Amino acid sequence: MENCLFCKIISGDIPSAKVYEDEYCYAFRDINPQAPTHILVVPKTHVASIAEADQLSPGALAAILSAIGKIARQEGLDNGFRVVSNCGPDACQSVQHLHFHILGGRQMAEKMA
Numbered sequence: 841m842e843n844c845l846f847c848k849i850i851s852g853d854i855p856s857a858k859v860y861e862d863e864y865c866y867a868f869r870d871i872n873p874q875a876p877t878h879i880l881v882v883p884k885t886h887v888a889s890i891a892e893a894d895q896l897s898p899g900a901l902a903a904i905l906s907a908i909g910k911i912a913r914q915e916g917l918d919n920g921f922r923v924v925s926n927c928g929p930d931a932c933q934s935v936q937h938l939h940f941h942i943l944g945g946r947q948m949a950e951k952m953a
């Protein structure tokens with residue numbers, strides 16, 4: 841999609857620190873990390889948020905979920921990690937392309953919000 845930051849990252853028009861890629865998804869380091877490990881996993885097909893995830897194929901949905909575990913193992917997040925997907929203004933979603941934050945490398949707060 842034109843003018844979507846993450847579509848431009850997936851296409852390589854905007855540089856990123858890639859950590860994983862397969863047929864369906866792309867993962868890269870967050871530019872403003874909120875934990876020692878902070879990675880974004882995005883579908884290659886543009887959908888705005890998790891609220892529209894039903895527009896993705898079952899294969900793409902499965903690939904994203906399995907990618908999260910693969911990336912966590914690759915990054916050595918053996919003590920655990922948190923996965924977050926902000927959706928819409930109430931959740932402060934700032935990029936309108938579905939993404940999952942993988943946060944790890946430190947103890948997370950017990951309270952999530």
Ligand code: AMP
Pocket residue numbers: 845854856868869870871872873880925926932933934935936
């Ligand atoms: P959210 O606020 O949930 O929509 O998350 C968007 C995330 O994208 C934020 O954590 C930003 O730091 C991150 N971000 C924005 N621009 C870039 C970029 N060029 N490369 C990597 N991460 C980015």
